[in-house]
Amino acid sequence: METNRFTHHALSEWMKREGPDSDIVISSRVRIARNLLAYPFPMLATNQQSAEVLEQVRGVLDGGKLGELGTFSFMPLAELSELEKKVLVEKHLISPNLAAESRNGAVMLSEDESISIMVNEEDHLRIQCLRSGFQIKEAWAAANRLDDIFEDALEYAFDEKRGYLTGCPTNVGTGIRASVMLHLPALVMTQQINRILQAITQVGLAVRGLYGEGSEAIGNVFQISNQITLGQSEEEIIDNLYSVVRQIIEHERAARSKLAEESSYRLTDRVNRSYGILSHAVIMDSKEAAQRLSDVRLGIDLGIVQNVSASVLEELLVMTQPGFLQQYAGKKLSAEERDIRRAQLIRESFGNK
Template sequence: MSNLRFTEQALSEWMRGSGQDSDIVISTRVRVARNLQNLPFPLLATNQQSAEVLERLTGVLKDQEELKSFGPFHVIKLDNLEELDRRVLVEKHLISPALANESRNGAVILNEDESVSIMINEEDHLRIQCLYPGFQVREAWDRATALDDIFENKLDYAFDDKRGYLTSCPTNVGTGLRASVMMHLPALVMTQQINRILSAVSQVGLTVRGMYGEGSEAVGNLFQISNQITLGQTESEIIDNLHSVVLQIIEHEKNARARLMSEAKLRIRDRVMRSYGILSYAAVMDSKEAAQRLSDVRLGVDLGILPGPSCFVINELTVMIEPGFLQKRFAGAMKPGERDVYRAKLIRETLGQNHNKQQ
């Protein structure tokens, strides 16, 4: 099977599944960072040393019997990809921006449905990432640690009895665990409660970022909530803390949605319908407006104001409107103004096809 499909299809197969509270929690991700003993970390490694890391890590995949529950894997070397393809993988959250810019033996290992992404020679030698739809943080952790155990049984990790797993960045030392959930919180934004909620989150060892992690802006009312502490807590304590706090945020968002429907139902319906109409007929659309309009439509579907499009179509559009995928779809580099025209065209066509299917 060609590896090209990983950059040609906007929606990863794992996103077609369902999970707990998927109307609010879009996805769950658990990632563990590891390095090999007696080899320089990627930032200091020579080309020969990073090549050795790549060979040793991909060598673990030869034991297909032990890995069969995760499905067959595909090794994609970043040097073999065009810049646009790398950007698409970032937009699908399958690799990080840091790995996309890596030129020394960087690679990603993906399984068939893209629910497992293993980055090699990024900031650390090995980063195992497991993705689930909806709110499934414990399930994602169970899968990530099972895969981590397979690698650890065959390799010597850089580990210190006092500090735990050693990593390039001090903020990952200890467990090396980063668990996060992508949440859609439009009602908390509309009722002006979001700043208070997010401020409280930061007081309990969690951090809030945008859709693409550290340094990214929260657009389309999408917020990534993740643990900030990796040292001094066990993996179970980190997972339990995130699980508990996210449940509280979910409850606050549900209450805010109920309040909006009780006190401002007509205004919310008007906002949803206007956004759907603009998405369906606009000739020009920048990425920030598209994300906000899609957020309104997603809320309208979740509240029963709109019969469609499905959450899968909205998830797909969320990736398709990004610059990399947009240029990949229409075969060529574009200036921002050109992208705005093609973005509007893509949204119109996608929503039109979905509407025809419903009739």
């Protein structure tokens, strides 16, 4: 089945391309929410209406206008298993809301998985573009081009005063959510992170964990995104996020230098202990795995660990999630069985059986 190539590999092709500042910035994402004028929002639409929306959006794909941006696969959610949907959520290719509650929901994915177009989620259309490293402006350019293609073919719900109308009032206006995922272990270790995060929220940005709203920042991974969608232009939103994230990157670099200079033995010991445990543990829960993978990734970036790929954090953070572990095992697993499989998978990734 075509879905297999999206659900059997943890690392998307776009993630294998090393982007700018990739030692700190894992990924950049822009998501655009749009609705069709002639139909109620998905939460109020009938089954027939949501099916018509699905066909209209699919018609844009069939019309060939998306060809300039690559080849796309169209997957109705009804044709996916619960496990396949869970893996796509863990890879950030669909939202938990689309996986759980959507009527006539579907996703269009580009071959390298850098573009995900969700249909009948909270909004009729959610266009998502992902880039490796710190490339938020490039992600915005790609999302904007996609938006233009759809807007040429479909009539959007738009108000001259309020902008684009969306299912959730917090998205009204531009309908844009731009976010950058950062690995900030040194700011956490030096106890500067709370001060930094408080300053971020005061300039209209939100801080979330690996899986967005409501998720915990495990493994020292933080997602920084805009909160304001109304009253600012798209470019202002992107520029504001860019300038704040640039400052966070510099603070993290300074904190890493300080740790390397003032606490080199303690830092090396911490990294090597985590590496040793990951290489030999027989059972491990997801929270401990994320923290120890964070330590090792920092060790890789600072040259303490030499024989592990720098993509270990991104790949294993996905591979050790419940859905992917069960996909890897080929069956449903209990919590303890997942912890055993997680440890096994990490050992194998580190060259130990």
